[in-house]
Amino acid sequence: MDKSIFEFIEEHREEYIEWLCKFCEIPSVAAQNRGMVESRDFLESLFAQALQTKPEILPTRGQPVVYAHLAGKKTTTLSFYNHYDVQPEDPIELWDSPPFEPTIKNGKIYARGVADNKGNIIARIAAIHAIKQVMGELPIDIKFIFEGEEEIGSIHLADFANHHQDKIQSDGCVWEFGYRDADDRLQVSLGVKGMLYVELFINGANTDLHSAQASIIESPIWRLVWALNLLKDKNDHVLIPGFYESIQPVTSEEEILLSRYILEENSTLEHLGLKQFINGLSGEKLKSKYLYEPTCNICGIQSGYTGEGSKTILPSSAFAKIDFRLVPGQKPDQLLKDLRTYLNVNGYEDIGIRVFGAEEAARTNPSEKIAEAVIETISTYSELPPNIVPNTPGTGPMYDLCQRYGIPSVSFGVGHFASYTHAPNENIRIEDFIENIKLIAALVFKFEEKMNEEGGVTSEAI
Amino acid sequence: MDKSIFEFIEEHREEYIEWLCKFCEIPSVAAQNRGMVESRDFLESLFAQALQTKPEILPTRGQPVVYAHLAGKKTTTLSFYNHYDVQPEDPIELWDSPPFEPTIKNGKIYARGVADNKGNIIARIAAIHAIKQVMGELPIDIKFIFEGEEEIGSIHLADFANHHQDKIQSDGCVWEFGYRDADDRLQVSLGVKGMLYVELFINGANTDLHSAQASIIESPIWRLVWALNLLKDKNDHVLIPGFYESIQPVTSEEEILLSRYILEENSTLEHLGLKQFINGLSGEKLKSKYLYEPTCNICGIQSGYTGEGSKTILPSSAFAKIDFRLVPGQKPDQLLKDLRTYLNVNGYEDIGIRVFGAEEAARTNPSEKIAEAVIETISTYSELPPNIVPNTPGTGPMYDLCQRYGIPSVSFGVGHFASYTHAPNENIRIEDFIENIKLIAALVFKFEEKMNEEGGVTSEAI
Incomplete structure (x- = not known):
């Protein structure tokens, strides 16, 4: 990958932060049907400005999906799944700054949705923007699939995927979320509950x-x-x-992944003001309960x-x-x-x-190209090696959008351990956001390289 | 009793309804410390206007007690215990009219507090007003004791009573509340939980x-x-x-009272939209659980x-x-x-x-003069005989204000079975209110008569 893309990203960091803050001003709470149209309007105008494309607003029986397909040089396709809806902001009295007035303090941006999921949407658009600006064209096809009902259970996404199997098809999908652990290592998640x-x-x-x-x-x-x-x-x-x-019983491969997975017990407890985890658990039993139960x-x-x-x-x-x-x-x-x-x-x-x-729950095999590409990208360009999570404790429609159609999917993103997702004072660190833009850009090239390697598992082969 | 008092009350019915509506406009929610001062101001001005007296505003560690002692011709004293605070109005969305805008519809007055307890306060003041206006003077001493914290558990009343034993002393107390049963019989309550x-x-x-x-x-x-x-x-x-x-085990006297007590099962269930009472109970077991458990x-x-x-x-x-x-x-x-x-x-x-x-719970012996006077007054002047309740399922500070000091107390009032006390659409029937004013006036004379009879139990004798 051309290193000048990273330089371009650094030069445009203020612009990307501004995109994110503007997006977070819109209170797109699907549970209350607030700000949803405004969010789609914002994305349309951002796609036009940043990527010179007009996304499709694909109807569902609920909130429409914002979809865009950008053609690249090769036959490989990388898709991004995200959501433009956010959790309700209450209890509002516990916020230190208004949830829909993005506030920058101590290197962090505070706003409802900044970690979940608008930070990731903007980082991914920004990465593709940077590649297009520096290289003139994309090395592979890119698809953006942004739904508007993730926080209310993705109630219409299965139907949507079923009706648009051509549009959602890809060789690998980068799932919506991701957080650094308390040790500052980027978590790479291979599944969801x-x-x-x-x-x-x-x-x-x-x-x-x-x-x-x-x-x-x-x-x-x-x-x-x-x-x-x-x-x-x-x-x-x-x-x-x-x-x-x-x-399904935990496989020996999943047990190995679990043994390598890091859960920072002391800092987690300290951060939450707690003395112990549930049932006094610790170590492998705690990790296993967290991920696999x-x-x-x-x-x-x-x-x-x-x-x-x-x-x-x-x-x-x-x-x-x-x-x-x-x-x-x-x-x-x-x-x-x-x-x-x-x-x-x-x-x-x-x-x-x-x-x-x-x-339904979903898990991706770690030997998939997209999993290898993400892990190698982070290992190459981030300071610390990734913390691979075989199965995140959170939920998403990964089964309905990907696994059901043989699309492997991997998740990593802009959040950190104390991002307070779904809670008051949701936030991300600005440096995490900027690094994530770079990692997404690097991943595009790494995935192209992986897909052109001989051998290995491909999505068609499983 | 001079029947012209009843005529006077009929002639002044609109005035008494107006007093009540004005009082109910004040949102005196003690739990939220709203409208408490305004309620006391209202009572002060009503006492001045109606009874030509200035009540004492006696401090407590919480809301003050409004107290008045009106001297009569005899050494007998009748006291009225009431409260000027009301329950919170929520869930406000279930009210058909604003809770603090008294609304007259189909012969009923709807307002928070109209049944519990402002209707009774106004009825009692109106009765004494009528006697004074018609007779020129009172046949016995009358004491009004209106506290402001009944709906939050009368938390300071025990202290108040202890510090003002002279002021609260009387030969009988008419307790704050009362409701007609589904059969339209006036309930006379001899105790509280x-x-x-x-x-x-x-x-x-x-x-x-x-x-x-x-x-x-x-x-x-x-x-x-x-x-x-x-x-x-x-x-x-x-x-x-x-x-x-x-x-304390239920006495045989209490069992007799219970057997005479009427609980209208079918109309109660129908009114509440229910198929059965708790545990499918009915008859004596239901009544016993209601009153004595x-x-x-x-x-x-x-x-x-x-x-x-x-x-x-x-x-x-x-x-x-x-x-x-x-x-x-x-x-x-x-x-x-x-x-x-x-x-x-x-x-x-x-x-x-x-x-x-x-x-603490409290019960008054039905052979007390005040109990006999109330029962005889209702039997004489109301269409149906009273439904005597040995022990109401509700609560009040009867023990702390009366039983502890040997004052017998009996309760009856302006409410009816569907008064929705503590709930949305609290209401009383106008005719119940007017009759109650007459009954209170008649009771003053009946009590005087009883107290001058030979024999019988007096409060001093127990």
Whole structure:
């Protein structure tokens, strides 16, 4: 790769930061359908300005996908999957600066979505911009696939991929996210967990009642508490029958990857103000639980009076939002059925279930060209060797967009360990952002080189 | 009693309704310290206008007590206990008219506090106003004791009573509330349950986390759910050791009162949109549980994301507000100790307890003069005989203000079965309000008559 591309990136760093800040000013919260059109308008104008192309705005039954295909010199195609929607900003009172007014402080940019996922979108556009400006043309084909519903479970992406198999096809996909670990090593993720996101809800009397009625009127929130208690025990063991049964055993290759994976225990605990991890775990058991085990997490719960002081009511309704993070082998549809049956069998037919998201887990083989290219790029151009994560604990529609169509996918990005993704004071470090632009640019050339090597696994070969 | 008092009340009905509506415009929510001064100002000006007297504003460590002593012809004293604070108005979206803009519709007045407790305050002032206007003087001494913290557990009333034993002393007290049953019979309540109101709270990591962390970071809301589950089982049986042990057995007299007490099962269920009462109870068992058994009720719970759609976080904190309604024999202080010990023994030392209220239960003997006077007044002047409730399922500081000082107390008031106390669309029926003014006026004369009868139990005699 021509080193002048790195120089070009350095010279244009302020411009790239400005692109990012402008993008982060748009409150594109898909869960509330805010700022979504404005985000697509921004991307259209950025593509026109930076890449001299007009992206396609491809409709779905929800938010459209922003898609662009830039032709290069070769038959190899590299795709980027990202999302332009962000998490809601609340609890807003815990932000040190307004979430949609990007703020630069101590070498970091603070804004909702700056790490997840707008920093990565801008870094990838910037890298292709730099290559085009310096080289005049691209060495391979590049595809951008930016969906608008990742934070609400990518509910229409499977349909989209199914209807646009030609457009999404590539020889390798760079997945949306990535974070440096507490040791400052870039994490390279080869997989994601799946998810089932549900809301359990229950109604009682047709109005809140004076709590004196509690001795004779059934309480929806008590019933919800009892039902939740059936889902998981104090040792974090999920109690829904069949929950663990279909999980694919961890392979010896995955065990080796796990043993090499670094989880900085002390700095993590210190950073979060905690004394220990769940069940007092550490070492290999902790890492294994983190990457290879499913979860059952309460994202939110509410019922009745939650203001200051006391109010004596028997609330008429209650709900809890729950996400299950799934590992390969677990099927969200089957889990949903099992959950319904389990509630019914235990007498909780009155508890309703709303589904907000369902995705399968996915893992990419580390011997894939795209995996090798990413790992070699980081090993060559970054200060520290990568921390390879066989399976990230997070979730994304990797199965629906890639694995299902034989496209290997690997994830790395602009975030760092304390990026506070999904939380107040989300941030990235400016130097991480700039280095990521360079690494993406270098990856384009490394991937072209890998794909033209003799032998090795290709996506067509698996 | 001179019947012209009833005529006077009828002639002044619009004026009395206007007093009530003006009072209900003031949002005197003690839990949020709103409108409390304005409420006291209103009462001062109403006392001046209606009763030509200036009430004392007696300080406490919280909201002051509005107190007035009006001298009559005899040595008998009747006191009225009421409260000028109201419950918070939320959930405000479920009100059909603004909670602090009193609205008259179909013969009812809708407003927060109109039933609990401003309707009773105005009815009692109006009754004394009418007697004074018609008769020129009062037949007995009247005392008004209006506190401002009933809805937050009357936290300073016990101290107040202790410091002002001379002021609170009377031969009988008319307690603050009262409701007609679904059969339209006026309920006369001879007692109240006690209460312990606590908030259980727990903190985890120092910030909300991406829910991918749920496999290795302990969840505060899961811990709270597990702890709550230890407090009460599916059969509504409280599991805190010792909870039921100190309860005074129901006497044979109380059993007779219970058997006469009417609980309109079908209309109650229909009104609330429910198919059955708790545990499918009915008849004597239902009534007994309603009046004579304690509760453990969740008034509110909150943690994490509770907005629209999905957000995938591991919340950093959680809390639940719980009220225990207690029956005679149960001590709130002891229960608090037992609760703390129980949580600790089960490994929940990390769950904190905030106390928002603690009151003992109280019951008045039905052979007391004030009880007899109330029952006879209603039997004489109301269309249907009273429904005598030996022990209301609600709570009030009756023990601290009356029983502790040998003052018998009886409760009846302006509300009806569907008054939606503590809930949206709180209301009273105008005709109930007007009749209650007449009944209070008649009671003043009946009580005087009773107190001058030979024999019988007096407050001094017990």
